[in-house]
Structures are given as structure tokens and as C-alpha cells.
Amino acid sequence: RKEGYRYFMEKEIYEQPRVLADILTGRLGEQAVRLDELEADWLRPISSVTLCACGTSYHAALTGSYLLERLARVPARVEIASEFRYREPVLDPNGLFVVISQSGETADTLEAIKLAKAQGLATLALCNVDNSSIVREAERTLLLRAGIEKGVASTKAFSAQVLTLWLLALYWGQARAVLSGERHARELTALRAVLNVMQVQPRVHERLHRLSKRYLHGHGFFFIGRDLFYPLALEGALKLKEISYLHAEGDPAGEMKHDPIALADAELFTIALMARSTFYEKVKSNVEELSARDATLIAITTEDFELADDIIQIRPYDHPMLEFFEMLVVVQLLAMEIAIRLGNDVDMPRNLAKSVTVE
Ligand code: M6R
Numbered sequence: 001r002k003e004g005y006r007y008f009m010e011k012e013i014y015e016q017p018r019v020l021a022d023i024l025t026g027r028l029g030e031q032a033v034r035l036d037e038l039e040a041d042w043l044r045p046i047s048s049v050t051l052c053a054c055g056t057s058y059h060a061a062l063t064g065s066y067l068l069e070r071l072a073r074v075p076a077r078v079e080i081a082s083e084f085r086y087r088e089p090v091l092d093p094n095g096l097f098v099v100i101s102q103s104g105e106t107a108d109t110l111e112a113i114k115l116a117k118a119q120g121l122a123t124l125a126l127c128n129v130d131n132s133s134i135v136r137e138a139e140r141t142l143l144l145r146a147g148i149e150k151g152v153a154s155t156k157a158f159s160a161q162v163l164t165l166w167l168l169a170l171y172w173g174q175a176r177a178v179l180s181g182e183r184h185a186r187e188l189t190a191l192r193a194v195l196n197v198m199q200v201q202p203r204v205h206e207r208l209h210r211l212s213k214r215y216l217h218g219h220g221f222f223f224i225g226r227d228l229f230y231p232l233a234l235e236g237a238l239k240l241k242e243i244s245y246l247h248a249e250g251d252p253a254g255e256m257k258h259d260p261i262a263l264a265d266a267e268l269f270t271i272a273l274m275a276r277s278t279f280y281e282k283v284k285s286n287v288e289e290l291s292a293r294d295a296t297l298i299a300i301t302t303e304d305f306e307l308a309d310d311i312i313q314i315r316p317y318d319h320p321m322l323e324f325f326e327m328l329v330v331v332q333l334l335a336m337e338i339a340i341r342l343g344n345d346v347d348m349p350r351n352l353a354k355s356v357t358v359e
Helices: 008-014 016-024 055-072 107-118 133-137 156-176 181-197 202-215 229-244 253-258 280-292 320-341
Strands: 048-053 076-080 095-101 122-127 140-143 220-225 248-252 268-274 296-301 310-313
Touching: 008 016, 008 320, 016 156, 016 181, 048 055, 048 107, 055 076, 055 095, 055 156, 055 229, 095 107, 107 122, 107 133, 122 133, 122 156, 156 181, 156 320, 181 320, 202 310, 202 320, 220 229, 220 253, 220 280, 229 248, 229 268, 229 320, 248 253, 253 280, 268 280, 268 320, 280 296, 296 320
Parallel strands: 048 076, 048 095, 095 122, 122 140, 220 248, 220 268, 268 296, 296 310
Antiparallel strands: none
């Protein structure tokens, strides 16, 4: 049941704080993160991690690679499952192979974990469906605890994947004792704040609803960001594309001048993820270059930014992951509002299925 929401997607966006609370239950202690599904002794001998997935789950994997390198200091690489299995990959025999899948049935991801297992790697699945094919293959599993996700466009499962990866990175960092006490405490404090961050603010939803009508026509959308906000840019573009059928792409803000800027004009809407916590000045200068080419700019930021045609004001946080989750809600709602205005069924976008069991 949609419980008063217009679409399951909307309901699932609003459910995110509850999902995140479920994920943290029993895992967020005073002094440390606990993950009973894993043991520190299991992780300690592992020398690298490969994260593998498709679609939105791939964007979670990419986000996770930043977190794992930063917080656990393990070398992390990311693979698109459909590419991985055909390119004769060379894997670290002491590595951990992590697959991420909402459904647990994605054919390419399933084959990827089989391949890694056959090469003797330790395997871990992050999955929302217990007893799915991927869970059955994996040596260890972290269930996502997101509840059934009905919308084809993944929202709460993505936030669950990212939060679970953040916990994994911190847990692993604890096991390897690589974080300073101060850094560790800062992460725990941020984790405690994450639920509030994902609460949809009526002011923001209303603003996105009103803004969405300005962006129904044009050449398309650029989502740009740096660091953690690059995978978020990819996810914002995917979400918009899959339910609105408008062209959208996500790019690292620093790549603009190497190619995408060639497209810039007033009919190209640039959604700039301008996080105060993360290379703000660098992103700002990338955005200024686009503005000089007359691009229409929509800035998601805490700051005033005079070059922006529209600003979506977010709350200030000093931790990048809190800014990440705050902006995630914005890009999800923006995609949904644009698609609804276009008259699309956002729960069942054309040509897409919830579970992709063929390659
Ligand atoms: O079930 P999975 O997480 O393995 O699915 C992977 C993709 O098919 C999926 O994330 C797809 O991109 C979504 N429709 C995105 O919203």
C-alpha cells in the first residue's frame, strides 16, 4: 500500500530514516561499530577489496570504495559486473570480493561472485533479499534491512547500501587500528546524526516541486560533483534518466574541461553538487567555467552562489557523509518531481524491470 503517497517511490524516499535506523540498530555502540555478521579476524588478513555491482548498486560500490580506502586504508577497486566477468580479471588471491545487489538476482552480479569464488577469494554480499541467489553464493552477507522496495527506481535500498558500506569501512578500520581516536569519534558522531539528515524537509520538497516545471525541456542534464559527490552525481543522473526519459549524465566536476564542457549552453541544465565539506572551492571554479559558457546552473549547496540560476539550499554539516545523504534526498525528489510532471509512472518506468535476471 502507498499509505497516502502518490507513488511507492515517494513512500520509499520518505521511509529512509526508518531504514537507516534499522541498519544502525545493535551496531552503533558508544565506542565502536559492531558487525556481528563478520569478525575482525576474518577481515584482518585481507589485503584488498573489489566491489562489484550493476546500476544504482554500482554507484553504491563506487561510494564504498572511497569510504573503504579512507577509513580502512585497504586498496579498493570497483567493477561493473557485466564488464568484469568477460575481461579475464586478475584478482588478488588474498582479496575480498564484495557484491552489492538489492534483488540478489542480477545475473551479471551473480556470475561475478561465482567467478571470484572459483578463484578462491573471500566473498561478501550486501543484499536486500535473504535467501536470494547471490546470498546463497556468498561466504558472508550483510543484509540491507531496507524492507521490500517496490519502485523500480531504487531509493531506500541505495541509501541502505551506502550506510552499510560506511559501517563496513569503519568496522574494518577499527579491526586494522588505522584511524586516530579523533577521526574515529568523528565518524561515530556523524553516524548518530544520519537519521535526521534523511528526514525529508517539507520546505525542500515543496521547492523541488515548484522548480521541476522549469526543467522539463532542454538538451539534458549534467550532474557534477567531486570525490564522494561524483558517485552521487552518477546516481542523480541515473535516477532522473530512468524515470523521466530525459537525457542526463553524471561527471566528475574536474573532468568538465576534458570533454563535457563542449555541450554547455543555456539549454543544458547543470546540477552542481557543491558540498561545503569537500573541495568546495574547486567545484565552484568548475561551475564558474560552465557559467561562462552560459549553462543554466542549479546549485545544491549551503552557500550563496550568485552565478546559480536556482539554488536548492541544504543544511550545513561538517561531515561529508551527512552532506551526501542530505543531497541524496534532493536528487531523488528532483528526479521524481520532474518525472511526475511529465506524466510518467515513476514506479514502473518503461523498458526497465525491478530484477534483471538475464545478462
Ligand atoms: O538488484 P540490483 O541492485 O542488483 O539491481 C541493479 C540494477 O539493475 C538497479 O540498481 C537499477 O539500475 C535500478 N533500476 C536503479 O534505480
